[in-house]
Amino acid sequence: MRPVLAGLEALGAARGRLMPWAPVFLSLGIGLYFALGVEPAAAAIAAAAALAVALALAAWRGSGLLRVPATGLGLVALGLVLAALRAHLVAAPVLPFRYYGPIEGRIVDIDRSFSDELRLTLDRVVLEDVAPDRTPGRVRIALHGEQGFTDLAPGLTVILSGHLSPPDGPVEPGGFDFQRLAWFSGLGGVGYTRSPVLALLPPEGGLSLFAFRLRMRLSEAMQSAIPGQAGAFASAMMTGDRAGMNQATNDVLRASNLSHLISISGLHMGLLVGFIFATCRYGLALLPPLALRLNTKKLAALVALMAAAFYLMLAGPNVATRRAFIMAAVMLVAVLADRRAISLRSVAIAALIVLVLEPESLVEPGFQMSFGATVALIVSFQPWQRVQAHVPKLLRPAAMMVLSSLAAGTATAPIAAAHFNRIAEYGLLANLLAVPLMGVIVMPAGVIAAVLAPFGLAFPALWAMGIGTDLILRLAAWVAGMKGAVVAVPAPPEGALALLALGGIAALIGRGLWLRGAGTAAAALALLLWAGTERPAALVSSDGGLAGVMAEAGRALSKPKGAGFVAKSWLEDDGDLAAQDQAFTRPGFEGARGDLTADVAGLTLRHLFGKGAAERAGAACRDGALVVLSVEWEGPRPGGCTLVDPLSLKKTGALAIYAGPDGLRIVSARVAAGDRLWNRPPERRARVAALQ
Structure with a gap:
């Protein structure tokens, strides 16, 4: 008993230094919510809320020995409650079926799809013969075919004919859950169109659309002044508009570990705030009458805070930008309050604000990487302060850059590898060369261009900015072209x-x-x-359109094209850099096109697709085979095999087959994901809501 009491006394004595642990305990509760296999009932959420209140009272008025444990457990309970409430608060209609027909809506975002096509996000959606209470609040549509008949602009109400589907679940059990992402984004349908997009009503106003319109105008101006991908890259960095960037540019940025430069995050906000803060403070120092009468440090912090708020409005309130603004704002407010601007306490406060406002941020790579990098930087600079006096002054900036890149890279590398299944071998080198260009040329030139633009004098600054972005792209291409620039890693096991x-x-x-x-x-x-992670011996997509089996040379796929996102995700999760058409040529499947056979640890897998697939299923259904059909089977299921088709896969989701010493084990994506708000069928979601 004495060791326990001693431990509690030590915790109580260190209470003032435990602030950095607050977001950790809050994250445990949020993570517990997302790890649950069943959506917690209203009574369970209420019980967790009551427990959080009771523990808060114990931490406030209870014994000194129990205050720290009560606070930690209370934060865990609070995290669970916050995540559950957030999931219910963002609830919106999800399209309950596949739809083809006229689609009307207002443009609220323009970006690019996985296949590098222009993509529109629409709100105020109207679908033919779909009741308003079943119509999604937002849909996202990729534009295929001949377009360009309408000048797409923010706030423009458009009409088109297109295909829409409910957001699909994970491409394999335990994989990335797009349904969950769509749920928290308010996205109730995704699809594409091959028909022209036509304008129905002129663009509307509104503050959010004003910011969107301003962002697009600035993006167009920057891309007009800076030709080619250098201009598109500059626009993405300064405004968040990535629509001008092609797939080749994105690929070299990822391969060189520089893709974070086009995501407006802590680096961009830090460079912007740092440049404005320094310019304002040192500029005022040149005016002695003002410098002697004003607190230039606080004035510079106030100006930098206003600039950061404007940058947030301009770039759009996406998660990464909001998170970057909160971190910058906490540090600038610390300056105004005469506190240390950069400390673990400041980072903890910023993390708490983000997690309270958007608990789902915890499971997103942006949150994990940005806060991981920030914590690593702060911790690494503590020993640097002790040794920097022994480093020659001329070498200190370079040494500091190497240290910061190494610390941030080490902290974020496993997170990036877990989410994106790759490690950029020369990412440290690329960042050491590219980040100084960002800080010395690109970001200052962008700020100066923004200040001079109202006077029509932005061109020289944009010219300088174009030189910087072009150098960064050339650098990215050089690093990406090195032998062994990218190392693929398999997806980590759950937990x-x-x-x-x-x-x-x-x-x-x-x-x-x-x-x-x-x-x-x-x-x-x-x-x-x-x-030691185990990859499935075979995978089946959620619509039966693609199958993959693990062979000696890697996973072999049943099709050379089609279902490209699924194929790419499977191969990446295997830690495989092969393209889909390369994986198709690997040994694994045998037979004619549309009627392929593979052996999976003694189990015969037949993949039937194309014309006449259903007619061939009866003959294939023998000897206990697993028959995967890409079209719906009509009539009673035949005996002698396990037959899966789009109708049965709609209930189970994608399938994974694992081969072990105890035989084969089939896991469905729906079972692995559990019964959650975002993956329930609409009719079940409505029944549960009525009961609660």
């Missing part, structure tokens, strides 16, 4: 990334050798689990 994150946090911010040692051991265990 490994969470264990790695907790271990890393304990090792970085923990106080005491035992806690840091335990954190290091947990991180090492997570990496061992990751290294």
Whole structure:
């Protein structure tokens, strides 16, 4: 009992230094909500809320020994409640079936799809013969075929004929869950059109659309002044408009670990705020009458805060930009309050604000990478402050750049590998060369161009900015072209990334050798689990249109094209850099096109697709085979096999087959994902809502 009491006393004595742990405990509750296999009932959420209140009272008025444990447990309960409430608050209609027909809506976003096609996000959606209470609030449509008949603009109401479907679930059990992302984004339908998009009503006003319209105008102006992909890259960095960037540019940025430069995040906000803060402060220092009468540091912080708010409005309130603004705002407010601007406490406050406002951010790579990098930078600069006096002054900036890139890269590499299944081998080199160009040329030139634009004098600054962005793109292409620039890694097993994150946090911010040692051991265990991850022996897509079997040379696919996103995701999760057409040529499937056979640890897998697939299914259904049909089977199911078709797969989702010493194990994506708000059929969602 004495060791426990001693531990509680030590926690109570260290209470003032435990602020960095607050978002960690809140994250545990949020993570618990997303890890649940069943959506918690209203009574369970109410019980968790009551527990959070009781623990808060215990932390406030209870014994000193219990305050820290009560606070930690209360934050866990609060995190669970916040995530559950957020999931219910963002609830919106999801299209209950596949739809083809006229689609009307107002443009609220323009970007590019996976296939590099222009894509529109529409709100105020109207669908033919679909009741308003069943019509999604937002849909996203990729534009195929001949377009250009309408000048697409923010706020423009358009009409078109297109295909829409409900957001699909994971492409494999335990994989990336697009349904969950769409749910929290308010996206109730996705699809495409091959017909021209026509204007129905002129663009509308509104503050959000005003910012969107301003962003698009600035983007067009920048791309007019800076030709080619350098202009599209500059526009993406300064305004968040990535529609002008082609797939080739995105690929080299990813391969060189520079894709974070086109996501307006902490780096952009930090460079912007830092440049404006320094310019304002040192500019005022040149005016002695003002410098002697004003607190130039606080005035510069106030100006930088207003600039950051404008940048947030301009770039759009996406998650990464909001998160970057909150982090910058917390640090600038700390300056105004005469507190340390950069500290673990400031980062903790920013993380708490983000998690309270958007608990779903926790499971997104942007949140994990930005806060992981920030914590690593702060921790790494503590020893740097002790040794920098021994480094020659001329070498300090370079040494500091190497240290910061190494710290941020080390912290974010496993997160990026877990989400994107690749490691850029020369990412450190690329960032060491590209980030200074961002800070010295691109961002300052962009700010100067914005200040001079109202006077028609922005061209010289844009010219300089174009030189900087062109150099960065050339650098990215050079690094991406190096041998072994990209190393593919398989997807980690469930729970490994969470264990790695907790271990890393304990090792970085923990106080005491035992806690840091335990954190290091947990991180090492997570990496061992990751290294031994088991990939499925076979995979079947959620519509039966694609199958893949693991062979000696890697996963072999049943089609050379079609279902491109599914194929790419499977191969990436395998840690495989092959393209779909390359994977199709691998040994694994045998037979004629549309009637392929593969052996999966003794199980015969038949994939039937194309013309006459249903007629061939009866003959294929024998000897206990697994028959995958790409069209719906009509009539009673034949005996002698397991037959799956789009109708049955709609209930199970994608399938994975694992081969082990105990035989074959088939796992469905729907079972793996559990019964959650975002993957329930619309009719079940309505029944549950009525009961609650």
